Amino acid sequence: MSNAINRRVRIIGVLLLLVPNAAFADTGFIDRKVTIGGNSYRYQVYVPADFNRSRKWPVIVFLHSNGAQGVDGLRQTETGLASVIRRDRARVPAIVVFPQANPGSRWSGLAMQEQILACLDATAKEFNGDADRFYLIGYSMGGQGVLRLASRWPDRFAALVDISGTVIAKSPSATNEQIALDVQTHPFLTAPDIYRALAQLMAATPIWIFHGDADASVPVEQSRQLVSALRSAGATVRYTEYPGADHSI
Secondary structure, eight states: OOHHHHHHHHHHHHHHHHOTTOSOOOOEEEEEEEEETTEEEEEEEEEOTTOOTTSOEEEEEEEOOTTOOSSSSOGGGSSTHHHHHHHOGGGOOSEEEEOOOOTTOOTTSHHHHHHHHHHHHHHHHHTTEEEEEEEEEEETHHHHHHHHHHHHOTTSOSEEEEESOOOSSOOTTOOHHHHHHHHHHOGGGGSSSHHHHHHHHHTTSOEEEEEETTOSSSOHHHHHHHHHHHHHTTOOEEEEEETTOOSOO
């Protein structure tokens, strides 16, 4: 290769580093870390194969269920939406954020909610996320997290998906301390009718709720009552109930 060609290659390389809207970026599942108040949290981001910084991208946040807590930033991508992507990534043409709750924690906790929003904001900044198309999805403990975040930040997300999430504070996998903190953090849980109180807080955000009618962990009646309250509050709500389905997905 001639010296002239070598110089041109070097110049092109420098230009690509300087151009912020270059189309090149890592794709697939990539490791990321966010630091809040001195605490670091590892998480994963899925970037579609056709990612290009020149366009705005929808951003989905997926909240895992109980059992995937940790500090490795990986276990939360072993099931749920991550599995869907690995089977057929064409079905999810979006940036997807997979935060991980700390060991022994739940998404109803303040620190974990702050982590979710920090992961979302960092991802949107790095991958040109469209703030008008932020979506929040969660299963089981993650579904509860969707409802809790929607009660506190109803304007952050364009739409929500709750899969078998607990509405009430009591949960089979929650400790008494976690339940007490949940009630303290989310005042709607002390209302005479918590379903009506929650529905009024999140009525402006469209939501799709899924539940199996044979769920022995989180009674399907919780989702039914929430759907009824949301409809009474004028919310845009879609409900899918699976006959004979239990809590697993």
